[in-house]
Amino acid sequence: MTEASTRPLWQRSATELAAAIRERQVSAVEVTEAHLERIRAVNPTINALVDFDEDTVREAARAADQAVAAAEPLGPLHGVPVSIKINTDEQGAATTNGLPAYADDVAPKDAAVTALVRRAGAVLVGRNNVPQFSFRWFSENPLHGRSFNPWDETRTPGGSSGGAAGAVAAGMVPLAHGNDIGGSIRYPSYACGVAGIRPTVGRVPADFGWRDLDRPQSIADELMCVHGPIARTVDDLELGLRVMSGFDARDAVGVPPHAEPAQPVRRIGVVRDPGVLAPDPALVGALDAAAGWFDDAGIEVVDLDLPDLADAHRLWGLLLLEEMREMRGLMNQFGDDVARAAMDHMIEHAVADWGVDVSAKAYFAGWTRRNEIVARLGELFESTPVIMTPPSARPAFVHGTDTAGDERTREMHDAQWPQKSLPVLGLPGVAVPTGVIDGVPTGVQLFGARFSDETLLDVARIVERRAGTFTPIDPWGAALGN
Structure with missing residues (x-):
C-alpha cells in the first residue's frame, strides 16, 4: 500500500487522485464527497470558495464515474475537483468579479480556459473569491465578503486569486484556476504556502468570457494578463498547465500549443533587491536556503545586480496607469469605498514615478524601454537561464495595508517589485514555498525566458524535494502535510 493511498482523499494531489480514479481504486463520487465534506468543515472559516451548488457538483461526479464504467477515453483530470475564479466565465455560474451589480450575470458558456479544464474531465467545485475588479493583493468584496489566509487570520491570502490559493492550502481542492497581471497567481501562492505558475503570455487562452462587464481592455492588459494553475505540488502545477494550454483563434496574443522540453540548468542568478526595497530577513533566509539546495544539486548560483527589474517594476505603473484611472471611474459606479481607496493609492504610487499627466511620448517610450529590457534579459538567459528573487520583499501583508494610505501602503507597493516586473516583460514565473517562519509561509520566485515554463517547473522541483x-x-x- 502506497503512502498516497493511506491519506484521506482531500489530502491527496490532483495527480494522485486522477490516477486512482482512472485505475478504479476510488470513484469520482467518493473523491467529490470527501472534498465537499472538507469544504463544509473549513470554508466557513476562511471563505475561499463562493457560489456553488453541491447537487450540481455531485451530478458531475456521477457523470465522471459513468464514463469510467463505460470505458470512455478519460482526460488527465478526470473526476478531480477543481475550482474556477469568479472573474472567469463558468457556464451556469455568475461571473461577479466581486461586484454586487453582477450577482446575476450567469455565464451562458465557459471561457476558453474553463472549457479546457472541463474537457480534461475535472469536476468543477465552487468559485474562487476575489477582490472587486480582481485588482488588489487582498481578496474581499461586498458581495462575497473577505477571504482569510489559512495560516494567519490577520494576513491576506493574497489577491486577486486569494480564494484559489486559500482553497488549495486548506485542502478544499487540489488544483485551482487563477489569473495574473500583477502577481495574482504568484502572490497568493506565496502567501498561502502553495505553488503557482504564471505561464508565458499566449500559452493559455486569455479569454475571460466577459460580456457586459465594463472592465477596460488595453494593450497592457493583453500583453500582461495570463491564466494559470495553483496547486500544492509542482507535479500538479505541470498537470494544470498542460490542461490549460491551448490555442484560441480569438486570442490576439495566443500561440499554438507549445511546450518546450525542460532544459538542463547549470547556472541560476539571484536578485535580492534591484534597487527598490531589500527583502525581509525571512525572505533572505528563503533565498539562502534555496541557493544552498541548488548548490547541492550541482548548479552554480551567482548573485546578480539587475536594475532592469526595478525599471520593469516602475513601468508596470506607467503602462497600466490609464487603465487604472478608467477602472477608478468604474469603481464610482460599481465599487465601494474600500476598492476606491486601494485603487487611489495604487494610482498615487504610479504617479509618484511618472507624474499626473503622462504624455503619449512618455507612454510609448515606456514600451520601448520595456522591449529593451526584454532583449537584455534574453542575452542574460543564454548564460543564466533561471533567475531567483523573493516572491515579495515582505511577508504576507496584514489586512488593510493597501487602504491605510501611510508608509505601510507605500512600502507594500515597493515590496511587490517581484510581482509587477514579470507581467511587464511577458515572462513566466513560478512561486514555490520554502518553509514557514513565525507561522507564515516563506518562498522564492523563479523566472526565465519566454516558453521556459517546463524548465522553471523542473527547477522548482529541486526546492520542493528539499523543502517539502x-x-x-x-x-x-496544525499542518497536516508532510
Missing part, C-alpha cells in the same frame, strides 16, 4: 510541502493545513491550526 506544508499543506493542506487546518486553518489557523
Whole structure:
C-alpha cells in the first residue's frame, strides 16, 4: 500500500487522485464527497470558495464515474475537483468579479480556459473569491465578503486569486484556476504556502468570457494578463498547465500549443533587491536556503545586480496607469469605498514615478524601454537561464495595508517589485514555498525566458524535494502535510 493511498482523499494531489480514479481504486463520487465534506468543515472559516451548488457538483461526479464504467477515453483530470475564479466565465455560474451589480450575470458558456479544464474531465467545485475588479493583493468584496489566509487570520491570502490559493492550502481542492497581471497567481501562492505558475503570455487562452462587464481592455492588459494553475505540488502545477494550454483563434496574443522540453540548468542568478526595497530577513533566509539546495544539486548560483527589474517594476505603473484611472471611474459606479481607496493609492504610487499627466511620448517610450529590457534579459538567459528573487520583499501583508494610505501602503507597493516586473516583460514565473517562519509561509520566485515554463517547473522541483510541502493545513491550526 502506497503512502498516497493511506491519506484521506482531500489530502491527496490532483495527480494522485486522477490516477486512482482512472485505475478504479476510488470513484469520482467518493473523491467529490470527501472534498465537499472538507469544504463544509473549513470554508466557513476562511471563505475561499463562493457560489456553488453541491447537487450540481455531485451530478458531475456521477457523470465522471459513468464514463469510467463505460470505458470512455478519460482526460488527465478526470473526476478531480477543481475550482474556477469568479472573474472567469463558468457556464451556469455568475461571473461577479466581486461586484454586487453582477450577482446575476450567469455565464451562458465557459471561457476558453474553463472549457479546457472541463474537457480534461475535472469536476468543477465552487468559485474562487476575489477582490472587486480582481485588482488588489487582498481578496474581499461586498458581495462575497473577505477571504482569510489559512495560516494567519490577520494576513491576506493574497489577491486577486486569494480564494484559489486559500482553497488549495486548506485542502478544499487540489488544483485551482487563477489569473495574473500583477502577481495574482504568484502572490497568493506565496502567501498561502502553495505553488503557482504564471505561464508565458499566449500559452493559455486569455479569454475571460466577459460580456457586459465594463472592465477596460488595453494593450497592457493583453500583453500582461495570463491564466494559470495553483496547486500544492509542482507535479500538479505541470498537470494544470498542460490542461490549460491551448490555442484560441480569438486570442490576439495566443500561440499554438507549445511546450518546450525542460532544459538542463547549470547556472541560476539571484536578485535580492534591484534597487527598490531589500527583502525581509525571512525572505533572505528563503533565498539562502534555496541557493544552498541548488548548490547541492550541482548548479552554480551567482548573485546578480539587475536594475532592469526595478525599471520593469516602475513601468508596470506607467503602462497600466490609464487603465487604472478608467477602472477608478468604474469603481464610482460599481465599487465601494474600500476598492476606491486601494485603487487611489495604487494610482498615487504610479504617479509618484511618472507624474499626473503622462504624455503619449512618455507612454510609448515606456514600451520601448520595456522591449529593451526584454532583449537584455534574453542575452542574460543564454548564460543564466533561471533567475531567483523573493516572491515579495515582505511577508504576507496584514489586512488593510493597501487602504491605510501611510508608509505601510507605500512600502507594500515597493515590496511587490517581484510581482509587477514579470507581467511587464511577458515572462513566466513560478512561486514555490520554502518553509514557514513565525507561522507564515516563506518562498522564492523563479523566472526565465519566454516558453521556459517546463524548465522553471523542473527547477522548482529541486526546492520542493528539499523543502517539502506544508499543506493542506487546518486553518489557523496544525499542518497536516508532510
